[in-house]
Amino acid sequence: METLTIKKEKPATKPTTQVSGSVAVLEAFLAEGVDTVFGYPGGAIMPIYDALYDYNDKLKHILVRHEQGAIHAAQGFARVSGRTGVVFATSGPGATNLVTGLADAMIDSTPVVCITGQVFAHLLGTDAFQETDVINITTPVTKWNYQVTDATEIPAVLAKAFYIAGSGRPGPVLIDITKNAQLQLFDYSGYQKCEHIRSYRPKPIVRKEYIQEAAKLINAAERPFVIFGQGVILGKAEKEFQKFIEKAGIPSAWTIMGMSAIPTDHPLGVGMLGMHGNYGPNVLTNECDVLIAVGMRFDDRVTGRLDKYAKQAKIIHLDIDPAEIDKNVKATVPVWGDCKETLPLLTELVDQKVYPQWLQLFKEYQQKEEDKVIKEELNPTTEIMTMGEVINTLNELTKGDAVIVTDVGQHQMVACRYAKYNKSKSNITSGGLGTMGYALPAAIGAAYGDPSRTTVAIIGDGGFQMTLQELGTIMQFKPKVKIIILNNQFLGMVRQWQQLFHEKRYSFVDITSPDFVQVAKGFGIPGKSISKREELKSSLQQMLEQDGSFLLEVMVGKENNVFPMVPQGRGVAECVLSREEI
Amino acid sequence: MTKQEYTITVYTENQIGLLNRIAIIFSRRKINIESLNTSPSEVDSVHRFTIVINETEDVVRKLCRQIEKQVEVLKAYYNTNDEIVWQELAMYKVPTEVIASAVKVERLLREHGAHTVVIRKDYTVFAVAGQREETDKLIKVLEPYRLIEFVRSARIAIIKASDGFHEKLKEFEYREPGEDAIENEFLNENEKVFSM
Ligand SMILES: Cc1ncc(C[n+]2csc(CCOP(=O)(O)OP(=O)(O)O)c2C)c(N)n1
Numbered sequence: 001m002e003t004l005t006i007k008k009e010k011p012a013t014k015p016t017t018q019v020s021g022s023v024a025v026l027e028a029f030l031a032e033g034v035d036t037v038f039g040y041p042g043g044a045i046m047p048i049y050d051a052l053y054d055y056n057d058k059l060k061h062i063l064v065r066h067e068q069g070a071i072h073a074a075q076g077f078a079r080v081s082g083r084t085g086v087v088f089a090t091s092g093p094g095a096t097n098l099v100t101g102l103a104d105a106m107i108d109s110t111p112v113v114c115i116t117g118q119v120f121a122h123l124l125g126t127d128a129f130q131e132t133d134v135i136n137i138t139t140p141v142t143k144w145n146y147q148v149t150d151a152t153e154i155p156a157v158l159a160k161a162f163y164i165a166g167s168g169r170p171g172p173v174l175i176d177i178t179k180n181a182q183l184q185l186f187d188y189s190g191y192q193k194c195e196h197i198r199s200y201r202p203k204p205i206v207r208k209e210y211i212q213e214a215a216k217l218i219n220a221a222e223r224p225f226v227i228f229g230q231g232v233i234l235g236k237a238e239k240e241f242q243k244f245i246e247k248a249g250i251p252s253a254w255t256i257m258g259m260s261a262i263p264t265d266h267p268l269g270v271g272m273l274g275m276h277g278n279y280g281p282n283v284l285t286n287e288c289d290v291l292i293a294v295g296m297r298f299d300d301r302v303t304g305r306l307d308k309y310a311k312q313a314k315i316i317h318l319d320i321d322p323a324e325i326d327k328n329v330k331a332t333v334p335v336w337g338d339c340k341e342t343l344p345l346l347t348e349l350v351d352q353k354v355y356p357q358w359l360q361l362f363k364e365y366q367q368k369e370e371d372k373v374i375k376e377e378l379n380p381t382t383e384i385m386t387m388g389e390v391i392n393t394l395n396e397l398t399k400g401d402a403v404i405v406t407d408v409g410q411h412q413m414v415a416c417r418y419a420k421y422n423k424s425k426s427n428i429t430s431g432g433l434g435t436m437g438y439a440l441p442a443a444i445g446a447a448y449g450d451p452s453r454t455t456v457a458i459i460g461d462g463g464f465q466m467t468l469q470e471l472g473t474i475m476q477f478k479p480k481v482k483i484i485i486l487n488n489q490f491l492g493m494v495r496q497w498q499q500l501f502h503e504k505r506y507s508f509v510d511i512t513s514p515d516f517v518q519v520a521k522g523f524g525i526p527g528k529s530i531s532k533r534e535e536l537k538s539s540l541q542q543m544l545e546q547d548g549s550f551l552l553e554v555m556v557g558k559e560n561n562v563f564p565m566v567p568q569g570r571g572v573a574e575c576v577l578s579r580e581e582i
Numbered sequence: 583m584t585k586q587e588y589t590i591t592v593y594t595e596n597q598i599g600l601l602n603r604i605a606i607i608f609s610r611r612k613i614n615i616e617s618l619n620t621s622p623s624e625v626d627s628v629h630r631f632t633i634v635i636n637e638t639e640d641v642v643r644k645l646c647r648q649i650e651k652q653v654e655v656l657k658a659y660y661n662t663n664d665e666i667v668w669q670e671l672a673m674y675k676v677p678t679e680v681i682a683s684a685v686k687v688e689r690l691l692r693e694h695g696a697h698t699v700v701i702r703k704d705y706t707v708f709a710v711a712g713q714r715e716e717t718d719k720l721i722k723v724l725e726p727y728r729l730i731e732f733v734r735s736a737r738i739a740i741i742k743a744s745d746g747f748h749e750k751l752k753e754f755e756y757r758e759p760g761e762d763a764i765e766n767e768f769l770n771e772n773e774k775v776f777s778m
Contacts, residue, residue: 135599140606144653145599164653198754199595199656323647 016187021151021177022051024188025115028158029059031191034086036060036077036448038070042090044130045117047182049088062448062477065469067094069441071101071172072467075110076445079428080403080453082236084111084166085445091117092130095137095176100435102141102172107432108257109234111170113161121149121178134176143171151184159194168202169321170234203320206337206345213333214316215349217290223358224250225288227273227281227302230257230431231295231319231339238262238424240343241294247347249354251362253281255296257431260421264400270362274302276413279373279564280365282575285310287361292316295339298328299432308571318342372577373563378418384557385533387414387486393537394456394484395420397544402454403428403446407439407463410492413562415458425450437466440483444470447479454482454544461487461513471523474549482543483525483551485516488558496561500582520551527551583638587616588660589668589739590646592631593623593747595654604631604655607648613637617670619736625747628656634737656754661741668739672717673699674708674724675731681706687727694720705730 019027025048029037037059041049052061064070067089074085089095095116105112118124119131135147144164148157157175165173218224232241238261245252245262251270254261256277262269271278273285282304285291291313296302303309306328317324317331318339325334335342377388391414394402400420405428406412412429421427428446430438443457464485474481495509520527527550530539536554543550566575567582576582594600601620608615616634623630635642646658678701681687691698694716696708710717717734 136602139599139602140610147599197653198751200653321651323644323651327644327647 014189016189018185019188020047020051021148021154021181021184021186022048024151024154024186025158025177025182026051026055026059027188028155028162028191029086031193032158032162033083034059036062037086037088038062038064038073038077038445039088040064040067040070040090040094041088042092042094042117042130044091044119044179045088045094045115045182047179048115048117048177060448061088062444062473064441064444065472066467067097068100068437069444069467069470069473071098071105071112071114072435072438072441073445073448073470073473074112074114075101075105075108075438076405076428076442077449078110078112078445079442080425080446080449082425083449084113084162087112087114089114089116090130091119091134092132094130095134096132098174099137099141100433102138102174104430104433104435104438105172106141106143108430109170109230110172111165112172113158113165114172114174116174116176117182118147118176118178120180122180124149124178134174138174141172142174145174145176147176147178148181149178151181151186154181155188155191156194159192160197163194163197164200168200203338203341204322204336206335206341208345210333210335211342211345211349214292214335214346217314217316217333218248218250218292218346219351221290223288223355224248224290224292225284225313226250226252226292226294227255227285227296228252228258228261228294229255229296230261232258232261233424235295235320235339237295237338237340237343240340240347242266244343244347244350247352248350249352250292251355251359253278255299255302255431256416256427256429258296259416260426261424263422264420268359270359271366272416275304275566275568276417276562276564277302278366278417279369279575279577280362282564282566282572283365284362286312286571286573288313290314290316292318293329294318294343295320297321297324300328303328304566304570304572304574308573310572318346369564369577377414382557384531385536385554386560387411387488387556388418389533390484390486390536390540390554390556391415391418391458394540397537397540398454398456402426402456403450405429405439405443405446405455405457407457407459408434408436408493409460409463410488410496410560410562411458411460411486413493414486417562436460436463439463440467440470440481441473443481443483444473444479447481451480455480456482456484458484458486460492461485461489461516462491462511464516465511465513468519471520471525474525475523478548480547481549482546483520483549484543485551485553486556487513487516487553488556488560489513490558492560493562495559499559499561500567500579516551516553525549525551527553529553529555531555583640585636585638587634587636587663588639588642589663589666589737590631590633590635590642590649590658590660591739591741592633592649592658593625593656594629594631595656596627596629597654600652600654601631603652604633604649607645608633608635611641611645613641613645617736619738621738623747625751628747628751632737632739657747657750659741659744661739665743666739666741668713668737669711670714670717670737671709671711671735672720673731673733674710674720674729675705676708676724676727676729678702678704678706680727684727687724690723691720694723696720
């Protein structure tokens, strides 16, 4: 601490030292265990960057190429590590560039703390240079935000920020700090973590009555079905969850956000829910008698038409956020609480059971999907490659140990349908917001989140062009990110919809791309483009073996579609396996 | 479910920006706020919002959960009109000469429970506290006498069944709150919830 203080002798009971607001920010980070910051400097945050100069040995700062990249990287970091991601950005355009990432983190419950610089307090509201009303712009897309105009507030406000971002249902927090507060010296008496805010209740006391009601329903069920979301991962309750489904013997399907909470080859894992999820879990949602939803929020991409969703079933909903209970689907038994606590209580009360016939039914649907969709996708008869076979070959090589970061579109759905995972926190994707451009920066963050794991980004030719400037970040800081571009020469997912629902009127989905390998080369990243099946495995191997980043472009079928599909406006039971069925 | 008037009472910390956070919960869903009042509450340091909207109970319940989800909100309640005592304040500015010459007006005002706030040579301001119908009625009455200016405040309301917030706040202050602070509305309506 001596290095950063301008000492003043003061006979106080609690020793204080004079520090600047900027130093207080960095000390807060250290006290919260932050070691990596993603950011971009500018006028209004210069005092913090100046202080950062002396923290080089304790805080790694990754200079991104766009603030959107900073926050997506922080999200990727948070999702892989289970820790809070941290971002610096300057005022005005720096701060507004964060908005997409904040919205993404908000809807996907990702813990992120963003520090934005702001103009001097006396200039607030004067339309000063690079002054934007960041607090009001970000209010709808933050769990909490706060403007600091006085340095003495900084330790307590940052403590609150980290506590709020990471507790309960996590989310993004933005702290806007005026330049005068960053510069201001004040008597600093250390950092105290926040553990309680009287108006904030991150999780409730679990009421056993619900658990008993829920267990009663489960024990009486003949065809129970578990659907789970990211809550299991955010609650760090993967073990508790697995114990629960294994004792109760219940077939379980994941949402895109819940994916990887249990290994994809778990005998009770029946696949992915949702618009492009698996056939069985979608259709059989409307056949079960008790539906147990764990840490998921009944998003419309999962439920399809609500008035045709699981109407026959009694519904048990376990969630930490009371606002989610009864929001979209009315719960028969709401179990409000942290699933890390509620699941073991429930496991205790449920009978040890198996449902061989019911599970067999899932297998039969799986077989139908194999026959009509999966076989051709993984072992195509076409000359041109499919996205599915790329993912499948990748599985063979990584054995399901890699962190897979996907962008948004067809490749995302295909990757999530076919990727294998052995370990939790392995599927990083923009689920709720569907943010194209997410994958490349998120993969950079993911690589810092757990450097011991292989990080593979799977991106479309469209989405890659949204944030490809982050190749510069890779060039400079060398996180080991393996990039696969699945190039179908279209904005594929939109093209699919135009084909299926707009009479094939292809309106502005034909996208031309640069020579991606040349682009990567310009950033000092080796790469390769392939279009022949024979080259696939060896090229993936080369990519994985490369010590450092590598970009592999794979040319795939231009007009392939993702199936199964629950067309918009239809019920989950109306899931179709091919174009002809629509 | 039919729409009706609901009064939402929100106990909060006194924090800049919270008004916006609460307001956008309504505007995001394209719900019109009929009236909104902020004031201190019976508890020192705790702020109180009173919000009136016209909606179905289902929507109001969900809105209250979204409001309570805000970090600085302690509690949100919703009530129908028969569960509360409520008032609005209205002020009326009329030319003093008219009032002075037409004694009838003064009698009218007395009948409506109005009192005089200001009397000047050029104008007089009356005020009435009451419910919408009463304050509306007085507009009608005063219109012929050249009503110069009219304004009505937001609704303020007292919840008939409430014991106030003192005890509840104590619970919130604890790290491990008693069950009372986290009311379990699902369980408190046990029958309704489990019988569907
Ligand atoms: C920022 C953003 N803009 C637009 C969209 C709408 N959108 C969803 S998928 C998609 C096409 C993506 O194309 P590409 O990246 O090539 O992936 P593909 O679907 O072909 O795999 C578009 C435009 C979006 N999700 N995000």
